[in-house]
């Protein structure tokens with residue numbers, strides 16, 4: 244008996260491709276996923292630490308409560324229990340003083356933030372009031388005024404450099420992966436409105452308790468296998484062959500050709516145009532231009548000490564090169580570890596590191612950890628490793644934001660997914676999962692399915708009454 248299910252090829256096994264594959268297979272499509280590398284997960288992946296044989300994430304990835312699609316994806320593959328929900332965020336001020344940010348669980352959003360802001364001891368009362376006023380203004384203006392960047396807007400609003408350094412940059416650089424002088428005001432508004440002000444639980448942070456590689460292999464790949472998705476690892480797609488009338492086939496790097504009804508291209512923006520043959524490129528000139536979209540680097544400094552250097556499982560360091568510090572497994576177990584106690588320091592928008600030697604970066608980071616955590620002063624550093632992804636995230640400028648393509652293309656059976664496509668989100672796991680789900684909805688519509696009664700994209704967190712009234 245012939246298989247009448249729509250046959251869909253997904254190219255790229257990052258979160259965008261994986262979420263598209265899951266959504267399509269769950270709705271009865273015959274899906275095959277092609278990933279050039281051995282490991283799934285793309286930029287949100289892991290490497291094997293030679294010293295211990297352990298899988299270590301290239302860089303710590305965290306999600307927030309507002310990431311409804313990423314969290315729903317984790318639930319669907321059974322991985323949600325492998326995420327730890329963090330409700331109190333620890334900040335270490337420039338003088339080493341600790342502040343705990345723990346918004347109210349009963350005051351309506353965005354008032355729930357007020358008491359938590361009061362406890363940020365590295366900001367004066369006057370600074371907190373001034374920040375609160377600017378946040379309220381940001382929430383009320385939907386149409387962004389003509390400011391080249393959020394940095395420019397903040398200066399125009401009279402936010403002094405100390406406030407910018409201690410508050411605005413701290414939040415925005417880690418959420419957007421980019422400097423405030425390059426990121427748009429709209430991207431900043433998205434972070435503060437959706438990530439903090441719109442709903443009480445939006446700010447909560449979800450940290451994986453297992454390496455990302457295990458999350459893909461033990462949960463995602465297993466679930467995809469159960470619902471019949473064929474995953475082809477180490478199978479690079481060399482060319483997507485077709486005309487403006489439609490894609491005919493995939494040319495694989497091993498020389499073979501594969502034909503499907505629909506094709507979802509879920510590779511990074513710099514690679515997507517290169518995979519299209521000349522006739523397809525001619526049909527999508529805007530995509531070719533997008534390959535020039537600017538990107539920002541993110542670095543992770545991995546350090547293994549001979550002992551625990553802090554009782555905290557995470558901390559945000561204010562006014563330092565080191566932005567976020569994550570301790571691996573500190574809350575789960577105590578005692579001896581053969582490989583040492585692993586800490587990871589995340590530095591977003593890390594362009595300034597390019598000219599520095601790794602030993603020099605490690606020395607600076609170690610000094611900052613010693614200043615923040617007294618126990619680090621007596622600890623021996625067993626080894627360290629600096630991992631930088633130079634094209635970690637696209638830069639969310641106002642100009643490029645307007646050019647992000649939708650998941651449908653002028654070619655009827657070709658669809659796009661990836662954090663860089665139009666989702667309204669910055670380059671995040673949420674943006675990637677959303678894009679995959681939007682691409683899946685578009686494929687199903689093209690295949691004649693009605694998705695209006697069974698939408699794939701999960702809704703945003705519901706806004707409380709006060710947030711609905713205050714936020715435009």
Ligand SMILES: Cc1cc2nc3c(=O)[nH]c(=O)nc-3n(C[C@H](O)[C@H](O)[C@H](O)COP(=O)(O)OP(=O)(O)OC[C@H]3O[C@@H](n4cnc5c(N)ncnc54)[C@H](O)[C@@H]3O)c2cc1C
Pocket residue numbers: 254255256257258259260277278279280283284285286287301302303304305306478479480481509510511514518541542632634635636660661662663670671672673674675
């Ligand atoms: C260092 C770093 C830290 C980050 N921190 C966070 C964070 O804390 N929170 C957060 O939400 N986001 C974070 N991000 C962003 C997040 O990782 C990305 O937005 C997301 O993973 C992008 O997923 P994607 O599927 O769109 O693209 P990718 O992950 O890039 O996936 C694309 C896939 O396509 C494959 N591919 C490429 N060419 C081919 C080909 N020819 N044939 C077949 N396959 C191909 C690639 O191997 C890859 O697996 C971070 C990113 C980096 C790099």
